[in-house]
Amino acid sequence: MTSLKLILKNVRKNIRDYLIYFLTLMLSVSLFYAFNSISDQPAFSEMGMTRTFLYDQLGIMLSVLSVLIAIVLAFLIIYANQFLLKRRKKELGIYMMLGMKKGRISRIFAGETMCVGLIALFTGLLFGFALSQALSLVALKLFAIEISKFQVVFSLVAFKKTALCFVVIFLIVMVFNIWSVSSVQLIDLLTASRKNESLKNTGRVLSILLFLLSLACIITSGVLFFQNGILPTRKNMSFQIASFALIIGTLLLFYSLSAVLVQVIKANKNVYLKGLNAFLVQQIGSKIRTNYFIMAVVCGLLTVTICAVSVGVSTALAMNELAQTSAPYDLNVLSNIDIDGDGDMVDFLSACDVNMAEYAAQMEQITLYEADITYADLFAGQSVSWWPIDKNIPDTKISVVAFSDFNRALAMQGKEPVHLAGNQYLLNCNYKGTYRYVKAALENHPILTVAGIPLESASNEVLQETYFMTSVGNNDRGTLILPDALVSSLEKDVNVLLVLYKPETISDEVLQKMIPIGLDDTHGYRYAEKNMMYDMFYGLNALVSFLCCYIGLIFLLICAALLALKQLTETADNIYRYGLLQKLGAKKEQVNQALLSQTAVFFAAPLAVAGIFSVLLIQKAMEIVEDFMNLHISTNLMFTILLFLVVYGSYFLVTYLSCKQMVTERQNRRMEV
């Protein structure tokens, strides 16, 4: 009977008994490898500059995230290991009883950890290798690269990273194991199973007080977050206070929740004494109370997951939608007349070493004016609710473009010109946030007074043309098209140079020259380039979706694994109680029902609280993203819900089924003996 044989036997048993833990380890390794390996796909070297830049960003963010995720994973693995070890106290006791020295016991446990770790690492890497190919394909699609350039690659860098990371984690676990083995007392080990859990029963009044306190904490933090946003500022301590209150509140909530619930249900005798409810309520109550810390941690992780995935996916979808409305020009250069004065933009560009004539097949310079009325005037009489990013629109003066400029712009796109008489106007708008108000304005008061001259609308329809590109999609929030004669009395705002490239023009070359001009703060020159915009859309899209899926999947896996593990081990501990229930005459279905409700509550409680937190936080997070990206995003929860259904749901299902099997198996064995 060598140590090695013992180790192997124990490993086999452990993998069988804690399959969920092992699978989680394996999945973590594979996800870790797959996401880190994306950067090694050679097809990405084919990308344009903007995309390369974004792609580098992806690499950097992935490695930062990986460190974070490695830390969280380390927490999971060490935690799970510690409590699996606790469950093997008796076994440990027997070894000591038989006179095995602590050194050898430590070696056995370390050997086991190493074995389990190596198996998980190996299978995880194999699986991760397969996964990474699929992931690369998705990435190529998101970055809009031809699939034909795809190659099957084994990423040595990702492999090293994954191996290093998990070897370090397993080493820490090993040290933990050795340490806990060498610090135990034999008497505690052998009597461990006989000792009852010490139930800390906080009094009824105290638990209700704690419950109220927790609610107060959570509400306080909610109010603070709502008022001051969810980003830390140097101005005040709001963020710190709110976070602290939220953490304390969540901990207290789970600590006191069960006691309060049990009280409430107990008060209603009809419910409490029906079926197995009394058993069930107490069982669930004690479970939440004893595991309040883990519940709070899971709740926190779930909140992060829900927010990250929802915000990410919503952003990606919004970007995608925008990218689909085509960009009609290859390049737009904008110059702010307040700063640069009114001049020929081609001349300026030539001075900056950009000879537009060389690149352009067609060029037009148009001018945007500011009307003497604001959008608020235009929308007078309507009750308008603005998206947060559009809050200052009402005070903005309406953009105006001259009739001839507008037609020249359309002509470049190969479109028919519009018609306008001397006392008429047209409205153009293609921004979702304002379109319906513009349309309503046209219907409500077709007569519009600009520069003291009343004008009537030339058409009942609002035009939806894209006559110039801005850097973020085609957000024309509403433009008046006025006769040339009238326009000259208005103030000039921006000159726009519309450019269509010659077929042989290389867009990167132009972009390279435009970048310093765009960055020069002394001049008001900005530019929008078609390929760059596409790349931004696709790139950001890819970036965001990837990061969100990565975080979401890993955190979700961790949460589900923690809960599943807890539930499984606790069912194993309580198996005699279920046997007792059946001896008392409870039907098998009733016992299964009790098991199902228990598992469900255990999985649902943190999710429910996390859901409530998320509702608040998503909204705030969305506002930040909207501000940052300067576009409106409609929240899309479908993907999040789907992800949760699949991952969380399957863990729940597997847990319930294994618990059921555990209980039934036990009964059958009893009967045979």
Next chain:
Amino acid sequence: MNDTILQVDDIQKYYGNKGNLTKAVDHISFSVKKGEFLGIMGASGSGKTTLLNCISTIDSVTSGHIYVEGKDITSLHGGQLSDFRGQKLGFIFQDFNLLDTLTAEENISLALSIAGVKPSQIQKQVKQIAESLNISEVLTKYPYQMSGGQQQRVAAARAMVTDPAIVLADEPTGALDTNSSRMLLTMLTELNVRLSATILMVTHDAFSASYCNRILFIKDGKIFNELNRGSDSRKEFFAKILEVVSVLGGEQNDLT
């Protein structure tokens, strides 16, 4: 006094703190000779298991000394303690405490390999002990495939196979039915006679106790009475035990 295997010298074991002190073992002294089958009886909470735990080095004594083969075991530490347990003690527990990842044979041989016996020797010894305990046919089975009686006999084999100075049995029949109990006790007696194994058994059951040569009765942490079987038959001894038990006010009052 050469054949004294175990000598317990005025030991005490306290639990709790100053305000709430429990004397689980209160000045107990006795000695056990080689080849004795000693029973320790007492009601629940009388301190008998604590006494056993002290002797088995599972627990430490508050004061006093315990000598096994002349060696003071209360002063042992770390590795010495492990060696002592492995070579000098054999344990039989109420709930068997077999390793469920190992077969019966592996469970028994583990004790030998921990004690450092040569592999060639191990198989022979396991075979021998299995035959004498009548478990040869279950050697390849795992604990969960055996009956309780079989498991306890495997545990007994594991305890005996290293030829320990003393075998400590803590309510060995506690989880067994009458038949299995009887079988186990008969075998323990046989081992005691044939191999002159020294056995110390803690029990609260008069029937189990009647298999012993000598019985110590413990009440409130003190030795209350002592019975020697002498040349009595088991039946006579059993009757005597019951008498003492009824005086003790134990839980067996209703047995007769």
